[in-house]
Amino acid sequence: MSVSQEQKITSTPTLKEEQIPQKRQSQISNLLRRKDFRSVVKILQTDNKSRTNYQKLKYQNQIYHVGQNLCISGDNRSIYVAKLIKIVKLYDDEDNCLPFIKVRWFCRKTELAGLSKDCLDCISENEVFKTNEFDYIEIESIVGLATILSFEEYDQIEELYDNVFFTRAQYVNEKLLPPFQQWKKVCICKKPANPDLKYIFCDLCQRWFHLKCIGLSQDQAEKINKYICPECKN
Ligand SMILES: [Zn+2]
Ligand SMILES: [Zn+2]
Structure with missing residues:
Protein backbone atom coordinates (compact mmCIF):
# COMPACT_ATOMS: atom_id res chain seq x y z
CA MET A 1 0.00 0.00 0.00
CA SER A 2 2.65 2.40 1.01
CA VAL A 3 4.54 1.79 -2.24
CA SER A 4 1.55 2.60 -4.31
CA GLN A 5 0.99 5.74 -2.23
CA GLU A 6 4.53 6.79 -2.91
CA GLN A 7 4.13 6.18 -6.62
CA LYS A 8 1.10 8.34 -6.68
CA ILE A 9 2.97 11.10 -5.03
CA THR A 10 6.03 10.84 -7.27
CA SER A 11 3.90 10.75 -10.38
CA THR A 12 2.28 14.07 -9.53
CA PRO A 13 5.00 16.31 -11.04
CA THR A 14 4.72 14.53 -14.42
CA LEU A 15 0.97 15.02 -14.38
CA LYS A 16 1.49 18.71 -13.73
CA GLU A 17 3.81 19.01 -16.69
CA GLU A 18 1.21 17.48 -18.94
CA GLN A 19 -1.35 19.95 -17.69
CA ILE A 20 0.60 22.95 -18.88
CA PRO A 21 -0.38 22.66 -22.56
CA GLN A 22 -3.98 22.04 -21.49
CA LYS A 23 -3.90 25.16 -19.39
CA ARG A 24 -2.46 27.10 -22.30
CA GLN A 25 -5.09 25.67 -24.61
CA SER A 26 -7.92 26.87 -22.36
CA GLN A 27 -6.24 30.25 -22.07
CA ILE A 28 -6.15 30.46 -25.87
CA SER A 29 -9.81 29.43 -26.10
CA ASN A 30 -10.68 32.22 -23.68
CA LEU A 31 -8.72 34.77 -25.66
CA LEU A 32 -10.36 33.65 -28.90
CA ARG A 33 -13.79 33.99 -27.33
CA ARG A 34 -12.91 37.53 -26.25
CA LYS A 35 -11.55 38.19 -29.75
CA ASP A 36 -8.22 39.17 -28.23
CA PHE A 37 -6.29 37.93 -31.26
CA ARG A 38 -3.28 40.06 -30.47
CA SER A 39 -2.62 38.01 -27.31
CA VAL A 40 -3.22 34.73 -29.16
CA VAL A 41 -0.61 35.74 -31.73
CA LYS A 42 1.79 36.69 -28.95
CA ILE A 43 1.50 33.24 -27.37
CA LEU A 44 1.57 31.13 -30.53
CA GLN A 45 3.73 32.95 -33.06
CA THR A 46 6.98 31.50 -31.78
CA ASP A 47 5.73 27.91 -31.95
CA PHE A 180 -6.91 70.89 -41.60
CA GLN A 181 -5.86 74.54 -42.00
CA GLN A 182 -3.37 73.51 -44.69
CA TRP A 183 -5.83 71.62 -46.91
CA LYS A 184 -6.53 73.09 -50.33
CA LYS A 185 -9.50 75.47 -50.14
CA VAL A 186 -12.30 76.24 -52.55
CA CYS A 187 -15.22 78.64 -53.00
CA ILE A 188 -15.74 82.13 -51.64
CA CYS A 189 -16.02 80.65 -48.14
CA LYS A 190 -12.39 79.42 -48.44
CA LYS A 191 -13.03 75.97 -47.00
CA PRO A 192 -11.68 72.58 -48.07
CA ALA A 193 -14.00 70.87 -50.55
CA ASN A 194 -16.31 68.10 -49.39
CA PRO A 195 -17.20 66.00 -52.46
CA ASP A 196 -20.48 64.99 -50.78
CA LEU A 197 -21.81 68.55 -51.23
CA LYS A 198 -23.06 70.24 -54.40
CA TYR A 199 -20.63 72.46 -56.27
CA ILE A 200 -20.47 74.39 -59.51
CA PHE A 201 -17.28 74.83 -61.53
CA CYS A 202 -16.17 78.29 -62.67
CA ASP A 203 -15.13 78.15 -66.33
CA LEU A 204 -12.70 81.02 -65.93
CA CYS A 205 -10.74 80.36 -62.73
CA GLN A 206 -11.42 76.58 -62.81
CA ARG A 207 -12.38 76.44 -59.16
CA TRP A 208 -15.33 74.89 -57.34
CA PHE A 209 -18.03 76.87 -55.54
CA HIS A 210 -20.68 75.65 -53.11
CA LEU A 211 -24.14 76.20 -54.55
CA LYS A 212 -25.20 77.32 -51.08
CA CYS A 213 -22.47 79.96 -50.83
CA ILE A 214 -23.32 81.59 -54.17
CA GLY A 215 -27.07 81.31 -53.66
CA LEU A 216 -27.96 78.88 -56.46
CA SER A 217 -30.45 76.02 -56.25
CA GLN A 218 -29.56 72.70 -57.84
CA ASP A 219 -32.17 73.29 -60.57
CA GLN A 220 -30.71 76.69 -61.39
CA ALA A 221 -27.18 75.28 -61.45
CA GLU A 222 -28.13 72.48 -63.85
CA LYS A 223 -29.44 75.02 -66.37
CA ILE A 224 -26.20 77.00 -66.44
CA ASN A 225 -23.88 76.04 -69.31
CA LYS A 226 -20.87 78.13 -68.45
CA TYR A 227 -20.64 79.40 -64.92
CA ILE A 228 -18.60 82.49 -64.05
CA CYS A 229 -18.01 82.90 -60.31
CA PRO A 230 -18.51 86.17 -58.38
CA GLU A 231 -14.74 86.65 -58.06
CA CYS A 232 -14.19 86.39 -61.85
CA LYS A 233 -17.15 88.67 -62.59
CA ASN A 234 -15.59 91.51 -60.59
ZN1 LIG B 1 -18.48 77.87 -49.95
ZN1 LIG C 1 -13.99 82.09 -61.20
Missing part, protein backbone atom coordinates in the same frame (compact mmCIF):
# COMPACT_ATOMS: atom_id res chain seq x y z
CA ASN A 48 7.42 25.64 -34.47
CA LYS A 49 4.46 25.08 -36.73
CA SER A 50 3.28 28.67 -36.86
CA ARG A 51 4.14 30.76 -39.90
CA THR A 52 4.05 34.52 -40.07
CA ASN A 53 5.66 35.36 -43.39
CA TYR A 54 2.94 34.86 -46.00
CA GLN A 55 2.67 37.44 -48.78
CA LYS A 56 -0.82 36.54 -49.98
CA LEU A 57 -3.96 34.74 -48.93
CA LYS A 58 -7.05 33.45 -50.69
CA TYR A 59 -10.43 34.11 -49.14
CA GLN A 60 -13.77 33.64 -50.92
CA ASN A 61 -12.11 33.28 -54.33
CA GLN A 62 -10.19 36.52 -54.01
CA ILE A 63 -6.45 36.74 -53.54
CA TYR A 64 -5.21 39.42 -51.18
CA HIS A 65 -1.61 40.63 -51.03
CA VAL A 66 0.28 42.23 -48.17
CA GLY A 67 0.19 45.99 -48.76
CA GLN A 68 -3.28 46.07 -50.28
CA ASN A 69 -6.13 48.05 -48.74
CA LEU A 70 -9.17 46.17 -47.51
CA CYS A 71 -12.77 46.81 -46.56
CA ILE A 72 -13.40 45.23 -43.15
CA SER A 73 -16.81 44.52 -41.65
CA GLY A 74 -17.44 46.11 -38.27
CA ASP A 75 -19.71 45.05 -35.43
CA ASN A 76 -22.57 47.35 -36.37
CA ARG A 77 -22.52 46.49 -40.09
CA SER A 78 -20.33 49.49 -40.76
CA ILE A 79 -17.36 49.14 -43.08
CA TYR A 80 -13.86 49.95 -41.91
CA VAL A 81 -10.80 50.40 -44.09
CA ALA A 82 -7.39 48.97 -43.33
CA LYS A 83 -4.10 48.11 -44.95
CA LEU A 84 -3.06 44.44 -44.93
CA ILE A 85 0.29 44.34 -43.09
CA LYS A 86 0.87 40.69 -42.30
CA ILE A 87 -0.69 37.25 -42.76
CA VAL A 88 -0.15 34.70 -40.01
CA LYS A 89 -1.11 31.05 -39.68
CA LEU A 90 -0.85 29.73 -36.13
CA TYR A 91 -1.47 26.34 -34.62
CA ASP A 92 -2.82 25.87 -31.12
CA ASP A 93 -1.99 22.90 -28.90
CA GLU A 94 -4.85 20.85 -30.38
CA ASP A 95 -3.45 21.46 -33.87
CA ASN A 96 -6.26 23.78 -34.90
CA CYS A 97 -5.15 26.20 -37.58
CA LEU A 98 -5.77 29.82 -36.63
CA PRO A 99 -5.23 32.24 -39.50
CA PHE A 100 -5.18 35.98 -38.75
CA ILE A 101 -4.26 39.15 -40.54
CA LYS A 102 -2.48 42.13 -39.08
CA VAL A 103 -3.94 45.40 -40.30
CA ARG A 104 -3.24 49.09 -39.99
CA TRP A 105 -6.47 51.02 -39.62
CA PHE A 106 -7.67 53.98 -41.57
CA CYS A 107 -10.25 55.93 -39.60
CA ARG A 108 -13.36 57.54 -41.02
CA LYS A 109 -15.14 60.81 -40.34
CA THR A 110 -17.12 59.48 -37.37
CA GLU A 111 -13.97 58.39 -35.56
CA LEU A 112 -12.19 61.75 -35.67
CA ALA A 113 -12.05 63.29 -32.22
CA GLY A 114 -12.09 66.93 -31.22
CA LEU A 115 -12.87 68.52 -34.58
CA SER A 116 -15.28 71.45 -34.84
CA LYS A 117 -18.53 71.11 -36.78
CA ASP A 118 -17.15 73.56 -39.37
CA CYS A 119 -14.25 71.22 -39.93
CA LEU A 120 -16.37 68.04 -40.02
CA ASP A 121 -18.66 69.68 -42.60
CA CYS A 122 -15.71 69.67 -45.01
CA ILE A 123 -14.99 65.96 -44.56
CA SER A 124 -16.61 63.38 -46.81
CA GLU A 125 -18.33 60.16 -45.78
CA ASN A 126 -15.89 58.42 -48.15
CA GLU A 127 -12.78 60.05 -46.77
CA VAL A 128 -10.26 57.96 -44.78
CA PHE A 129 -7.26 58.83 -42.64
CA LYS A 130 -4.33 56.51 -42.07
CA THR A 131 -3.73 55.94 -38.34
CA ASN A 132 -0.90 54.38 -36.35
CA GLU A 133 -3.26 51.78 -34.88
CA PHE A 134 -2.66 48.12 -35.65
CA ASP A 135 -4.73 45.03 -34.89
CA TYR A 136 -4.87 41.32 -35.51
CA ILE A 137 -8.25 40.34 -36.91
CA GLU A 138 -9.99 37.29 -38.34
CA ILE A 139 -9.78 36.67 -42.08
CA GLU A 140 -13.59 36.32 -42.06
CA SER A 141 -13.81 40.09 -41.40
CA ILE A 142 -12.56 40.83 -44.91
CA VAL A 143 -15.32 42.19 -47.13
CA GLY A 144 -13.18 42.92 -50.17
CA LEU A 145 -10.52 45.18 -51.60
CA ALA A 146 -10.66 48.91 -50.97
CA THR A 147 -9.34 51.58 -53.31
CA ILE A 148 -7.93 54.70 -51.71
CA LEU A 149 -7.41 57.60 -54.08
CA SER A 150 -5.96 61.05 -53.67
CA PHE A 151 -8.50 63.87 -53.46
CA GLU A 152 -7.68 64.91 -57.04
CA GLU A 153 -8.16 61.38 -58.39
CA TYR A 154 -11.43 60.97 -56.49
CA ASP A 155 -12.63 64.29 -57.86
CA GLN A 156 -12.21 62.98 -61.41
CA ILE A 157 -14.16 59.74 -61.14
CA GLU A 158 -17.60 59.69 -62.70
CA GLU A 159 -19.23 56.93 -60.72
CA LEU A 160 -18.98 56.18 -56.99
CA TYR A 161 -18.50 52.66 -55.67
CA ASP A 162 -18.84 51.43 -52.08
CA ASN A 163 -15.21 50.40 -51.92
CA VAL A 164 -13.67 53.61 -53.28
CA PHE A 165 -12.34 56.11 -50.77
CA PHE A 166 -9.98 59.04 -50.80
CA THR A 167 -7.54 60.59 -48.39
CA ARG A 168 -6.10 64.04 -47.76
CA ALA A 169 -4.42 63.48 -44.42
CA GLN A 170 -3.27 61.01 -41.80
CA TYR A 171 -4.74 60.90 -38.30
CA VAL A 172 -2.03 60.22 -35.76
CA ASN A 173 -2.29 60.81 -32.01
CA GLU A 174 -5.67 62.49 -32.55
CA LYS A 175 -4.17 65.02 -34.95
CA LEU A 176 -4.65 65.48 -38.68
CA LEU A 177 -1.48 65.54 -40.76
CA PRO A 178 -1.25 67.85 -42.68
CA PRO A 179 -3.45 69.93 -40.39
